[in-house]
Amino acid sequence: MREKATTLYLGPQHPGITGNMMIRLKVKGDTIVQATTEVGYLHRAFEKLAERRNWLQSFTLMCRFCVPEPDPVEESYARAVETLEGREVPERAKYIRVLVLELARIASYMLWYGGQAGSLGLYTIGQWSVGDRNYILDLFEELTGGRVYHMYIWPGGVRRDLPMGFEEKVLKTMDYLEKRLDDYEDLMFDNAIFRKRTIGVGIIDPEKAIEWGVVGPPLRGCGIQHDVRIDEPYEVYDQLDFEVPTEEGCDIWARANVRRREIRQSIRIIRQVIDKMPKGEFYNKIPNPHKWRLPKGDAYVRTEAVRGEVGMYIASDGSEHPRRVHFRGAAYVHAVTLLEDLLVGENVADVSAIMNSLGTCPPEIER
Amino acid sequence: MEERKKEIIQTITDHFKDAVSNPYDGNRVDFTIPKQQIPAILFYLKDEMGFNHLSHISCIDWLEDKQFELVYILWSYTDRVKVFVHTRVDREQPVMDNIDMIWRQANTYEREIREMYGIRFAGLEAPEEFLLEDWQGPPPMRRDFDTYAYAMKTFWDRQEARSNAQDVRETIRRRTGEELPDFAKKYSR
């Protein structure tokens, strides 16, 4: 029997995805035969705006590139500027940065928990994890003054030192979260529905993975152990002891398991950071920002965000303003070419689960 | 790593006579090459040298030079070395070779660069529109596109309520009767 293909416009809202993007699907029955992503809902021209602003002003734009996990972008911008200028960062600042990055990683995974579970109809986990994420946001509020957009890691170090008694609060929160993670796992990974809906769904061909630029948990879900924190250690990751988990399934289940194990590694890193945190300066002061010129040249740094490798390319013409700020998002690679390929042959109902498992982040694609 | 870097530079400059190596510290290797040889050098780097991860493609508008600069940044998982490949494209006739058969994700990068800078990629198959919608103006990431003027024209500004704002320098200048010559004004903040 010949089935007629129907065009289906999915989105721009998707459960558990921050930001908007649409996918135009050609379906036969409920099987997808062709997928085309349509972005363009969120283009805010941050990179163009950065060219009008000076090097410091641009830093406040960076956290807005990706809403659920703003810190790696901030960190990569700061580090790119430091690389280009040759500015030293105090050791304490590096530790604080890792602390912030790992807290942000956990916070972002908590949001992912909600999204991944929510996209499969398991709403309770989302309510828990987003609620527990608040504890981390409380920490951020205390440390940086902001809950979601921290604007804390800036060129030269960090903006403020740790407040009194912050370390204990972090450790307490970590202890609490570790216990809560068991609850999530009971509810999600031991759940028959979740298993049935994820195992064997959204399979990335491991042969193609590197060629297609797959990074982060999706790559590690294919059994390939690559992580920028290990491959090209930045800040103080080379002084910390942690594992990079991999899974073999190449499917949503494998990617979910990579993430589940990674949260625990992040907690492990945070405990080490608190333990090893040196005393001293937290900020190597930049010159007057209005007249701060960077030498002519360019720099590119990579950071491991929850979505995978992100990168920041900056170019300077020697003036007070960036000549070019170009952010490489993991979702930029995952959610356009890879997603379009991956969706073919899948079920319409699994689209948002697959998107979630790839770490789709439309604001990062459009910037 | 220094040895491996030297080896990479040697191999590339042997194979590509036009490739110029720019010295950098750390794990960065940097080449500049004419644009015609971009697909060849990228193919070579990927297939022969193990730079199998395309990390980034960026474009810079050098308006004063009447050129666009394209930067390809590759990463080798085995050597843990970054390679930057720079090339320049004429700004008046911006045409470039498509490389999405080497790395599929290059398709997205090229799509964006085409839209934002107006560089045509020969043989690129992708929908015309990417981030912009019904855009009639010039490619907006070009340096000669004035975002501020566009924003002022397009969006409503709260002119009236804020009209009593004053410039600090100007206020003081008026008060003291200082006469600022025109040629000095570009240095005011």
Place this chain on the structure above:
Amino acid sequence: MSFIDLKGTLKPLTALKQFGRKPHTLKEVPFVPLEAADRYRGFHYNDIEKCIGCGNCATICQNQAIDMVPVEGIEGHKGDSGLRPRIDHGRCCWCGLCVDVCPTSSLSLTKDYLYVSDDPDSFLWMPGVDNPDGKERKAFTGTPETSLNDFQRVPMPELEGMERVKSFAEVVLGYNEEQARAEASRCISCGLCTEACPDHMHIPEYINAIARGNDADAVRIIYDNNPLPEMCGKVCTRRCEEVCAIAHRGEPIAIRWLKRYATETARNADIIREIVNPEIKEPNGYKVGIIGAGPSGLTVAYYLALRGFDCTIYEANPKAGGMTMYGIPKYRFPEESLDKQIEYIQKIGVKIHFNTKVGKDIPFKEIYEKYDAVFIGVGFPKPWTLGVEGEDLEGSIQAVNFLYEINNGKQVDVGDKVIVIGGGNVAIDAARVSRRLGAEVTILYRRRVQDMPADWEEIEGAEQEGVHIIPQAIPVKFHGDEKGHVKAVEYLKAEMVPDEKGGRPRPVPIEGSNTIIEATAVLGAIGQQGDYSFLEGVFAERIKIERGRFVVNEKQQTSDPKVFAGGDAANRTADAISAIADGYRAVKGIEEMLVGTGKDV
């Protein structure tokens, strides 16, 4: 996996154990919200009294959310623009950069973050004015450690103290290019300094030109209203630096040293002319006579010459420069530096008659009749005397005369124990010069060291060179030897008594505290006065003088419309930059009087 996954079906039911948990986003159930953190970035609060209206917050704001607007009850004055920030909370992104760039730390963010209104204009607030209670809720505040202002001045390379006293070599070595760029980059370009500068030089502009690496433009901007900038770059009293926004929590921008750096890049008069490349108007036929080639006279001559006037200066001394030539020692202001500037002014077409004292070599009347306008910039050549017993002994010299002789290349024998009396720059100069002549030097000053009117750096420099300062010492008698030469100074210690009228404390001598110190020479430096003996007959009446100074209007015009006056003989501030400012005003006054405002023409 079996068809019925028993574990997978039952495990989710563990969720039930969470039933009845207390929500943690509330402090208390049912509704007491949590307090924001101590660093929260909420609405702004501005300490209106502390704020100086520099507008740095408005400049750093990338969203143009901050306007600078006048506030009722706050008047602008030197060091305060009189404007205060107003935030458009609809645009603010709460990054807090405004807090971190605030030089006075008056701006902070508070714990408040809730405001609801359907009127967008009501989102415009003036922090501190519209939310005075924000003071109690301050959260994200600026500290010197986290500030983005650069509080540390690039140190000026100097000769070492004991090295200096060996010669008259210039003490301050000047910034090199890198140091100058770094120092210029500290400036936030607010322009508060321009109001404090008597001449209202275009300070933020030339500093910015230096910061951007364009020294030629800096020189051009500087010469726009100051024809002796290298002199100012070396010895200006720099009132500008007192009001510098950065000085509120750090060291002010080295405005003087930056001017010095820029002007020194032009090595000789021809290069200055090439860089400044001034437009010289066609001669307009008017002739102006100028008495005194000091800073004010030279300023008048230079700018009038550019405007097409025929200018002639009459100078009593063999060299031009006035006090800057004869009063300031060469280790502070080398002669070739002055010569270069005078040569440039002469190249523009200014004629200077040296060794021509008006009233002696040429009568004032002749000048008055010969020229269309006359400018008097004769300064204060006559020193005040102390009025103590023994002041006319040999070896008791007036510091100004002493400096004059030294600067004129003469030898002055002061012996090996010099006492300098006074606390101004002339006193310090005389002391430091005496050190260079090999004497041990003691300064007697009637008030405390912190009351000395001399530049702080000068006092410090003198101390480094081994000058001994005795504060609160009032000389009462000079003792002489049998040959009539001074041999000792007797002084009384003084105590500081607060002034009832609220003025600065007065020194009151302590009876019986007489102390005698040996001296081979005593240099008196307690101030100078004018000498207007050249104004004879009808002019003495026509040109009004009050309290030793010419009475002038805002155009520096005296009571005789044809005669203008400036410099020490007309203003009370008695420094070179005020003299230049007087000259610049007189230029406009003279031009207006003779050719009209330009609008009429």
